[in-house]
Amino acid sequence: MTGPEQNIAAAGRMVTIESIIERAKGYMPDEDLTMLTKAYAFAEEFYSGKHRLSGLPYLSHALMVTDILATMRLDVPTLCAGLLHGVLKKAADLKETEKTLREAFGDDVTNIVKGATKITEVQFNSHLAYQAENIRKLLLAMSSDIRVLLVKLADRLHDMQSLQHVAREQQLEFAQDTMDLYAPLASRLGIDWLKRELEDLSFSYLHPEEYQNLAAKIHTSLADREAYVEEVKALLNQKLNEHGLKHFQVLGRPKHIYSIHRKLVAQNIPFEKVYDKVAFRIIVSSVKECYEALGIIHSLWQPVDGRFKDFISTPKGNMYQSLHTSVVGLLGEFMEVQIRTEEMDQIAKEGIAAHWAYKEGKAITTKDARLFKWLKQLVHTLQELEDPKEFLDAVKGELYAEEIFVLTPTGEVKEFPKGSTPIDFAYSIHTEVGNHCTGAKINGLIAQLKTKLKNGDLVEIITSPKQKPNRSWLSLVKTARAKSRIRQWLNQEEREKALQVGREICERELKRNNLSLKKLIKTGHLKELLKTIACNSLDDLMRRVGSGKMMVQAIIKELQPPEIRDLLPETAVPETVPLKAGKKPDRDNIILVSGADNVLTKISHCCMPVPGDEIAGFITSGRGISVHKASCPNLKAADPQRLISVSWAENIKANHRAQIQVVARDQKGLLATLSNAISHDDANILGLEATTSSGGIARISIIVEINSREHLLRLLQHVQQLDGVLEAKRT
Numbered sequence: 001m002t003g004p005e006q007n008i009a010a011a012g013r014m015v016t017i018e019s020i021i022e023r024a025k026g027y028m029p030d031e032d033l034t035m036l037t038k039a040y041a042f043a044e045e046f047y048s049g050k051h052r053l054s055g056l057p058y059l060s061h062a063l064m065v066t067d068i069l070a071t072m073r074l075d076v077p078t079l080c081a082g083l084l085h086g087v088l089k090k091a092a093d094l095k096e097t098e099k100t101l102r103e104a105f106g107d108d109v110t111n112i113v114k115g116a117t118k119i120t121e122v123q124f125n126s127h128l129a130y131q132a133e134n135i136r137k138l139l140l141a142m143s144s145d146i147r148v149l150l151v152k153l154a155d156r157l158h159d160m161q162s163l164q165h166v167a168r169e170q171q172l173e174f175a176q177d178t179m180d181l182y183a184p185l186a187s188r189l190g191i192d193w194l195k196r197e198l199e200d201l202s203f204s205y206l207h208p209e210e211y212q213n214l215a216a217k218i219h220t221s222l223a224d225r226e227a228y229v230e231e232v233k234a235l236l237n238q239k240l241n242e243h244g245l246k247h248f249q250v251l252g253r254p255k256h257i258y259s260i261h262r263k264l265v266a267q268n269i270p271f272e273k274v275y276d277k278v279a280f281r282i283i284v285s286s287v288k289e290c291y292e293a294l295g296i297i298h299s300l301w302q303p304v305d306g307r308f309k310d311f312i313s314t315p316k317g318n319m320y321q322s323l324h325t326s327v328v329g330l331l332g333e334f335m336e337v338q339i340r341t342e343e344m345d346q347i348a349k350e351g352i353a354a355h356w357a358y359k360e361g362k363a364i365t366t367k368d369a370r371l372f373k374w375l376k377q378l379v380h381t382l383q384e385l386e387d388p389k390e391f392l393d394a395v396k397g398e399l400y401a402e403e404i405f406v407l408t409p410t411g412e413v414k415e416f417p418k419g420s421t422p423i424d425f426a427y428s429i430h431t432e433v434g435n436h437c438t439g440a441k442i443n444g445l446i447a448q449l450k451t452k453l454k455n456g457d458l459v460e461i462i463t464s465p466k467q468k469p470n471r472s473w474l475s476l477v478k479t480a481r482a483k484s485r486i487r488q489w490l491n492q493e494e495r496e497k498a499l500q501v502g503r504e505i506c507e508r509e510l511k512r513n514n515l516s517l518k519k520l521i522k523t524g525h526l527k528e529l530l531k532t533i534a535c536n537s538l539d540d541l542m543r544r545v546g547s548g549k550m551m552v553q554a555i556i557k558e559l560q561p562p563e564i565r566d567l568l569p570e571t572a573v574p575e576t577v578p579l580k581a582g583k584k585p586d587r588d589n590i591i592l593v594s595g596a597d598n599v600l601t602k603i604s605h606c607c608m609p610v611p612g613d614e615i616a617g618f619i620t621s622g623r624g625i626s627v628h629k630a631s632c633p634n635l636k637a638a639d640p641q642r643l644i645s646v647s648w649a650e651n652i653k654a655n656h657r658a659q660i661q662v663v664a665r666d667q668k669g670l671l672a673t674l675s676n677a678i679s680h681d682d683a684n685i686l687g688l689e690a691t692t693s694s695g696g697i698a699r700i701s702i703i704v705e706i707n708s709r710e711h712l713l714r715l716l717q718h719v720q721q722l723d724g725v726l727e728a729k730r731t
Contacts, residue, residue: 014060015067023070024079031076035105039080042104046087053166058086061158068154072191078147080105081112085151088117115148116155149185153194156182160201175205190320193349199258207261214257214264217271225254229278232330235300236282243296249283282339287312290339294323297337301327304334312344314405314413314456319347406457417478420453426461427482434485436463450476468493487639494639495543502546590654591627592647593617600624601646603656607632610656612709617646655705657686658712662719663727666698673722678704681715701731 017040021033043062050058066082084101091097101110160178163171179202186195204211229252236250255277264271282293290312307326315321322340329335340348403415406425416424422442427434440447441460453459469489477483503517510516517538520526526538535541590611591601601617607629609615614630619642627646628635635643664670671690678685687703706712712730719728 015063017063020063020066020070020079023067024076027073028076033076035076035080036083039083039105039109043083043087046084046090050090052162055165056162058090061162062086064158065151065154068157069150072150072154074147074150077106077108078112078150080109081116081147081151082154084109084113085116085155088113112145112147112151115145116151146189149189153182153186153189153191153198157194157198160198163201163205171205175202178202179206190316190347196256196259200256203258203261210261211257214261214271218254218257218260218277221277225277228330228333229280232278232280232335235330236280236297239296239300240282240293243292245284245289245293247285248289248293249281251281251283252278253281254278278335280335280337281345282337283342283345284339286341290323290341293339294325297325297327297339301329301335303327307336309455312340316403316405316415320344322348404453404455406453406455406459409458409460416453420478421450421476422447422453422459422461423449423473423486424477424479424482425453425459426463427477427479427485429461431485433461433463434482435469435489436465436467437461438464438467449473491639494642498543498546499539500546502542502544505545506542590649590652591615591617591625592649593625593644602626604628604632604634605657606634608656608658608703610658610706610709610712611648611652615646615648617644618642619644652708655684655707657703658706659701659703659731660712660716660719661727661729661731662698662700662702662725664698664700664722665724665726666692666696667724670698670724671700673724674700674702674719677718677722678702678715681711681718683711683715697726 017037021036024031024033024036044059047058047062052058052061062083062085065085066079069079069082084105087101088094088097098110098114101113156178159174163174166174178198183195183198183202186192186198200211233250233252240248240250260271260277263269282297284290284293304326307324309324312321312323321344322338324336324338326334326336338348404418404420405413405415407413408429414425414428416428422440423434423437425440426437437449439449439462440451441462442451442453442457444458446462469486471490473486474483477486507517510520517526520529521538530537530541533541535544593601601624603609604618604626609627609629609632615627616630616632616635617625617627618635618638620626625644625646662674671688675685684705685702686705688700690698690700692698704712704715706715716728716730719725
């Protein structure tokens with residue numbers, strides 16, 4: 001174990017304010033630490049009588065969190081915030097307690113505490129929305145002051161170290177949250193030791209059996225591995241000395257359990273086949289010596305193709321620098337080697353914390369804020385995503401994806417998730433560049449928009465004023481910013497189209513009733529109508545009609561109140577009262593639309609849902625609502641804002657279409673046998689296509705008419721039992 005993790009207090013070790021102050025004096029010898037003593041006194045009084053689920057006093061947790069922050073060499077306000085991080089969460093009067101904190105400790109400490117406080121007072125209609133809002137608030141606070149995240153990470157680490165005291169269900173939820181969000185955030189900040197510990201702790205709760213088995217195997221092979229490490233270190237020391245390098249260190253550490261587990265799963269290999277269980281690190285005096293050491297290693301062992309990365313010439317967004325290479329080392333085993341200077345090693349251990357640590361008594365500088373440009377951009381983009389699932393997917397996509405680094409024509413380094421395309425690059429420059437990009441030059445060669453960028457590519461975007469985004473771009477891009485901008489443009493285009501379609505529909509229908517928009521505006525009745533149907537403006541009304549959210553017949557019916565009845569001819573007054581929310585539709589209407597009545601619905605032909613299937617609605621432009629199976633692939637690329645909740649009506653008495661596929665041996669009378677079986681089950685064949693392969697296998701696609709999902713399942717079961725049928729399934 002190397003770096004700050006050596007000093008991290010285990011969950012059961014007692015930490016005192018005196019030990020924290022002593023640690024802080026070690027790196028802040030000239031700083032006045034009286035505020036720490038004051039914060040401890042406040043925390044001691046406030047947390048009095050408050051306990052954790054483990055039964056331990058809450059004050060002990062606050063001390064442990066602060067001790068972790070002190071090992072990261074953070075400033076006095078951050079240490080005070082560590083002691084006080086639970087105050088607002090536990091406060092009976094939130095506003096009054098916040099006011100007291102500001103008066104006692106100032107804005108700096110209070111804002112960190114406030115940002116690190118979990119949002120618990122807001123209630124949402126689903127766990128997904130609740131989780132998304134918590135993360136949104138956290139990211140927003142982090143973008144203003146990264147110390148908020150450092151406190152949250154220290155808090156989460158100690159929570160994970162004492163997670164054995166909570167119920168299994170809470171353990172799983174907490175561990176998954178840590179694996180999904182906090183470990184990737186620690187990784188993005190470059191705090192590698194913290195990421196490793198959070199991952200291993202989460203893994204131990206999420207998959208306890210796999211963790212124990214793997215830990216046992218690692219322990220069993222410990223002696224052999226240590227002997228291997230010493231042999232490699234001795235050889236490296238000898239060769240580096242022979243080539244004239246004097247001031248260097250060769251280190252070897254075992255990879256953490258979760259990283260080995262991921263390799264086992266990704267490569268589908270047994271533990272014995274994982275050769276690079278140890279990572280070696282060479283620390284030298286200068287950048288020049290980094291490359292000299294790399295040459296020595298490559299002359300000693302065969303490098304593995306595609307496994308060399310130069311993060312010295314192109315640092316990561318969190319300022320991480322190092323050379324990475326994998327070679328076929330001793331005994332023919334793969335071996336990973338990292339080469340860096342002492343300064344690079346310090347940053348690699350502590351990441352962002354190394355930049356935000358206490359420096360010569362000075363507070364955090366504005367210069368350091370450039371390190372969090374990625375975070376500010378992420379927050380800005382995510383603020384535009386309203387759908388909770390889309391928001392969480394975007395967060396995970398930004399945090400999890402392996403990074404690549406590409407160059408602009410001016411030499412600026414830009415960071416993207418692996419798999420990004422020139423479209424992502426274009427939107428990172430400016431929204432208009434993205435909206436009008438037609439292609440790119442990658443390393444001087446013309447490339448298509450779907451081309452995946454690679455490390456070190458030099459990219460120049462080609463634009464055209466005639467180009468515009470299309471929905472297929474959503475499947476090509478990786479960054480949340482690009483997806484957000486594309487959807488924004490498509491939504492605007494849909495709004496304009498809906499406005500045009502809605503105006504045409506309204507003018508036509510009003511004209512049939514001897515009315516017009518001009519007449520309604522002139523008489524002043526439009527204002528009353530907009531108020532009645534809850535529309536903000538005439539354009540809003542037109543868009544709702546054009547998008548299918550509102551039927552124009554509903555507008556005509558709303559023109560019935562006595563004060564405007566004289567505008568309507570007698571024949572235009574409807575004979576029936578429109579359905580109100582909550583009333584059941586006629587039996588012919590098989591789809592119920594959440595919060596809307598008398599809306600045109602249509603069963604989608606792409607997936608053909610039948611009663612019993614989970615369904616979702618998509619608001620089309622001028623054609624009402626298209627109803628799909630909830631699992632329909634076409635919905636994945638759809639605009640989330642145009643999705644609407646729908647359900648099947650009760651006691652449906654209607655026939656429905658479904659498509660089935662039958663794979664069978666091509667034999668005489670096959671189609672006749674299938675036809676008889678389908679008819680015997682009271683189903684009709686509406687369409688049939690058949691193809692045969694050279695191997696004598698027939699594939700038959702059949703559209704059948706059935707009355708329910710159960711009817712369809714029964715039919716498939718009977719078809720599956722026919723002689724020669726290999727498979728029968730719904731498509």
